[in-house]
Amino acid sequence: MAKLVINHDKINHKKMMELIELCPFNAIEEQDGLTYINSGCKMCKLCVKNGNGTIDFVEDETVTSVNKKLWNGITVYIDHFHGVINPVSLELIGKARELAGEINHPVQAILIGSDVKEIAEELEHYGVDQIHVYDYKELEHFKVQNYTEVFADYIDKKKPSSILVGATTLGRSLAPRVAARFRTGLTADCTILEMKPNTDLVQIRPAFGGNIMAQIVTERHRPQLCTVRAKIFDAPERTVEKNGETINHQIDIKKLNSEIQVLDIVKKDKEVSIADAEVIVAVGRAIVKEEDLKMIQEFADLVDGKIACTRPLIECGWLSNKLQVGLSGRTVKPKLLFAFGIHGAVQFTAGMNGSETIVAVNIDEQAPIFDVAHYGIVGDLYKVIPKLAEEIKKDRKITF
Numbered sequence: 001m002a003k004l005v006i007n008h009d010k011i012n013h014k015k016m017m018e019l020i021e022l023c024p025f026n027a028i029e030e031q032d033g034l035t036y037i038n039s040g041c042k043m044c045k046l047c048v049k050n051g052n053g054t055i056d057f058v059e060d061e062t063v064t065s066v067n068k069k070l071w072n073g074i075t076v077y078i079d080h081f082h083g084v085i086n087p088v089s090l091e092l093i094g095k096a097r098e099l100a101g102e103i104n105h106p107v108q109a110i111l112i113g114s115d116v117k118e119i120a121e122e123l124e125h126y127g128v129d130q131i132h133v134y135d136y137k138e139l140e141h142f143k144v145q146n147y148t149e150v151f152a153d154y155i156d157k158k159k160p161s162s163i164l165v166g167a168t169t170l171g172r173s174l175a176p177r178v179a180a181r182f183r184t185g186l187t188a189d190c191t192i193l194e195m196k197p198n199t200d201l202v203q204i205r206p207a208f209g210g211n212i213m214a215q216i217v218t219e220r221h222r223p224q225l226c227t228v229r230a231k232i233f234d235a236p237e238r239t240v241e242k243n244g245e246t247i248n249h250q251i252d253i254k255k256l257n258s259e260i261q262v263l264d265i266v267k268k269d270k271e272v273s274i275a276d277a278e279v280i281v282a283v284g285r286a287i288v289k290e291e292d293l294k295m296i297q298e299f300a301d302l303v304d305g306k307i308a309c310t311r312p313l314i315e316c317g318w319l320s321n322k323l324q325v326g327l328s329g330r331t332v333k334p335k336l337l338f339a340f341g342i343h344g345a346v347q348f349t350a351g352m353n354g355s356e357t358i359v360a361v362n363i364d365e366q367a368p369i370f371d372v373a374h375y376g377i378v379g380d381l382y383k384v385i386p387k388l389a390e391e392i393k394k395d396r397k398i399t400f
């Protein structure tokens, strides 16, 4: 990153006034008799060019290469709560195994917390080569500064080539801080990960509103970090036998000096998220009026499903934004998903195309939803849904 450096010794009051006058963005100010550059600065460098040496533009040294051979292993951050591993961490272990196999690197897990011995033992059933544990009372609660310290300690010691973090609330808070600490790249919400033979991790995610799939590579820095939402990859089967080595790390507890104090933990009521539903009845803009959602809810009840929707229905204020599927909504992977009156825009399908069985109903036989659907019915949903419901009621054993 570049910065402007003010040479105060070369600036008298007259000079300061000239500089203030010079800046087209009003970004140069006087504060307590000194020249000061505020956040309005656009780095146009006019002050550098015309300031007669009073302000310098200083560029940080650019890193042009990294010795990739020094960085070895694919590490998965283990997100856990109350002794239970977040499923996304297991899904990432599955992906890490695949990626590591391509470059012959080990799969590592980093486990941070207090009293986490049982979690470490559980991880031994998922094909992780090394389980790196930081088990300290001070790490009982997630305090981001402390967890970043520990992560940094781990990276300094083990030098993993790639780090995969679940895009949970905690992961989204931790990963950017770790990346910033090592001045390396982080790609959020990857949907595809690939490995190049030179160990560069190709981090692929929709960009520009889903109109392109961006391929992002951290060529000149290590480690490479990315976050991935739940249900993008598959978790490996739990094996009966154990494997992998558990390594307990020590850290100077003086480093765990976060000022945050946890006073109380208030449990939120558990909501059944659409991300956990086995059957989803998703509905789109084809719905003419809000009252018609009653018909969709009745159908969802009939198939023991949860109602979900496309973005326009959220924008109408007809359904809660927690029910939106897609790029700016939730990613779902149910056993069965009905898509009623949904066009199939990429921003929607990006959040549901991993569903086991997709049944689409659309009046337009050219609708792109039929490209991802396993079963398609061309027809008016107002006629098709009552008919489907009738058939299901007649024979509850309807299978797809």
Ligand SMILES: Cc1cc2nc3c(=O)[nH]c(=O)nc-3n(C[C@H](O)[C@H](O)[C@H](O)COP(=O)(O)OP(=O)(O)OC[C@H]3O[C@@H](n4cnc5c(N)ncnc54)[C@H](O)[C@@H]3O)c2cc1C
Residues within 6 Å of the ligand: 208, 209, 210, 283, 284, 285, 286, 309, 310, 311, 312, 324, 325, 326, 327, 328, 329, 330, 340, 341, 342, 343, 344, 345, 346, 347, 348, 351, 361, 362, 363, 364, 367, 379, 380, 381, 382
């Ligand atoms: C940055 C960005 C992020 C976005 N994120 C999301 C997201 O997360 N989720 C999301 O859903 N959208 C998202 N969108 C919006 C997305 O691009 C589409 O506009 C949206 O998904 C369209 O919703 P729809 O299919 O319900 O509506 P429409 O595109 O209007 O499609 C309605 C469909 O219903 C069919 N139809 C009409 N009448 C009937 C009938 N009687 N019976 C059967 N079929 C009928 C039509 O043929 C049509 O295919 C995003 C857009 C942007 C720019």
